[in-house]
Amino acid sequence: MSHDTALIATIAGGIGLAFVFGLLATRLRLPPLVGYILAGVALGPATPGFAGDVHLAQQLAEVGVILLMFGVGLHFSVGDLLAVRKIAIPGAIVQISIATLLGMVAARLWGWSWGSGFVFGLCLSVASTVVLLRAMESRNMLETLDGRIAVGWLIVEDLITVLVLVILPAIAVPLGGKSPAGASTNLALTLVVTLAKVGAFAAVMYFVGRRLVPWVLERVARTGSREMFTLAVLAIALGIAFGAAALFGVSFALGAFFAGIVVNTSDLSHEAAEDALPFQDAFSVLFFVSVGMLLDPVVFIHRPLHIIEVVAIVMLGKSLAAFLIVAVFHYPIRTELTISASLAQIGEFSFILAALALSLGLLPREGQNLIVAAAIISIALQPVTFWFTDRLAPWIERHPRLRALLERKAAELPEISVAEHEGLHDHAIIIGYGHVGRAIGEILERSGVPFVAIDDHRDRVVEQRERGQAMVYGDATRPSVLGQAHPESARLLVAATPDPFKAGVIIERARAVNPSIKCVARAHSNEAQRYLEQHGADVVVVGERELAFGLAFEALVHLGRDDQSADRVVDEFRRATPVMPAHA
Structure with a gap:
């Protein structure tokens, strides 16, 4: 060469x-x-x-x-x-x-x-x-x-x-x-x-x-x-x-x-x-x-x-x-x-x-x-x-003795109690209080809906509790942590966590203590949507799908449709397409 x-x-x-x-x-x-x-x-x-x-x-x-x-x-x-x-x-x-x-x-x-x-x-x-x-x-x-x-x-x-x-x-x-x-x-x-x-x-x-x-x-x-x-x-x-x-x-x-x-x-x-x-x-x-x-x-x-x-x-x-x-x-x-x-x-x-x-x-x-x-x-x-x-x-979670060896007991974890909010009834539970969860919480607060949020980021929990928000610190897949939010008396559970596997476990455990609770979750794919629905989610919001609907609504409005007409067209398409097209 x-x-x-x-x-x-x-x-x-x-x-x-x-x-x-x-x-x-x-x-x-x-x-x-x-x-x-x-x-x-x-x-x-x-x-x-x-x-x-x-x-x-x-x-x-x-x-x-x-x-x-x-x-x-x-x-x-x-x-x-x-x-x-x-x-x-x-x-x-x-x-x-x-x-x-x-x-x-x-x-x-x-x-x-x-x-x-x-x-x-x-x-x-x-x-x-x-x-x-x-x-x-x-x-x-x-x-x-x-x-x-x-x-x-x-x-x-x-x-x-x-x-x-x-x-x-x-x-x-x-x-x-x-x-x-x-x-x-x-x-x-x-x-x-x-x-x-x-x-x-x-x-x-x-x-x-x-x-x-x-x-x-x-x-x-x-x-x-x-x-x-x-x-x-x-x-x-x-x-x-x-x-x-x-x-x-x-x-x-x-x-x-x-x-x-x-x-x-x-x-x-x-x-x-x-x-x-x-x-x-x-x-x-x-x-x-x-x-x-x-x-x-x-x-x-x-x-x-x-x-x-x-x-x-x-x-x-x-x-x-x-x-x-x-x-x-x-x-x-x-x-x-x-x-x-x-x-x-x-x-x-x-x-x-x-x-x-x-x-x-x-x-x-x-x-x-x-x-x-x-x-x-x-x-x-x-x-x-x-x-x-x-x-x-x-x-491991199904074997308490093994779990106790590998993980400190729930009572010993530095979780933040919501004992002062034990009187909550017909409230909402938000799982994950990042950007998505916090936005949901602010809307619920403005609407006068009481809610408790669970998050595994300690600094975030401390910050929100200082503002008077009912917060639980820990992993919501653990019954002891989820139990602090009192799912047995809640009306709604919103799984704002981006992890569908954790969300599925949380939904199943919430339904085990309250079969009538409504569960809403987020997903990033059709597969995650199906997984969450199989584990008890009533409504699954797929990010890309809702983004597409939002863009379509704005496109129709800018093309001359009034807000009601554009919203009706998008809503009809939403009901007709429960999942994103396969090629999306």
Whole structure:
């Protein structure tokens, strides 16, 4: 092959095989990332047939890393982290420490140095943000308490990993590796210089970047050119990342992360995220392909026991640690299992950290192979993990003694009683008091309808109780929590939680004590609607369906129909179509 076409061949081969393997993975109901990594294995030099240029692939992967980290910074939310800081920060730190220790012990048993084991354990301790977000989105859990904790936990892990990426080159020699070219052999001096460079870069981004970048984006947006705006976003992401490395000696990853943070301060951050997404997706795919190209499949033959041990650390050790940590904070059993399942995998940050450790001589090539192999297996098995926890939670709840061992008793939970509202009769119960539940509550209040709300976000409950609202804190799937809202004397139950499985359990338990109670629930799909109706919901409001009806009503009004006529047409169609069309 001509050297002139090596880049094109690597991109074409990587994207083409990623499409084929990604499609196969999707058809097998596996995450597409598994397909992308396997595409890289097929394209790599360790497998027969056409082989892509590994060095070019690694450079393309650097672009993928930059855009991945830019996306992480762009979606970084201090508010989301602070909302669950009491569990996310200590939980992530303790879980990383336990996983790192397990990795160190395993590596030491294989004859590796403690330094290599330390880095290896760190690589196993960090879950994939991409995998987690997609799993949560597919289960409509991002807006639930479980989803917020999982995302906050991952934010802390990401921040710790970014810090490790900065410090690791400075401590490579004491750990048994080699120092980067031109680096001082004095550890204290190296750390001071490294932190000083990072501090200087952060100061420039804070005092200059967060003012200059939004200003530039606003001026470019005024031109009305979508193409120029997209180029501006990419120029900022790549330019800041390269400038950070060239001028301050920090990694591309850290530079891109800060670039995302400063763009996030702009009012145009959503447009920036939307424009960067196609490029981020494309180069992220090439990143995962390049990771697969580095895997030697022979490791599955030569080191099968090692792979089993690594997968056990990732899927059992990390999950058990997370389960126990969440249990210490007195969260419900379903939350404990959800967080455990969410963290039972590794992904992009593990690969980035492993590549850096390999370049510093801190990780043997075999270690990188084991990490990639464990990532493929753990990501592929995550749907099975969630399937298992979905069935394990109800089983545990049916066994009081086992539940008592795994979860603190209801009376010991820091729930907020509504004893002063025990005289309620013919009231409504709202499950979930987020944006949707709060809007419903305000309308009921204005209509003079008494209601009690149940929410599993403690700060939100405290805030609303200070305003005089009757609130119950806890998991409404638990009879003891639901019972505080007195469903036996209620007229209506509104399940405003976005989790249809929880809503179904709550509706069934409310009907068990009050067969005449009317139940209304929300759903995001026809499948969720049918599930809720099967579990006793009288009315299920599907978000997209009602959005379509609302848009149709406005369209008819703007086309000349009066409000009554437009409302009548939409209402007739609503009654005639109980579910969304299959192709919607």
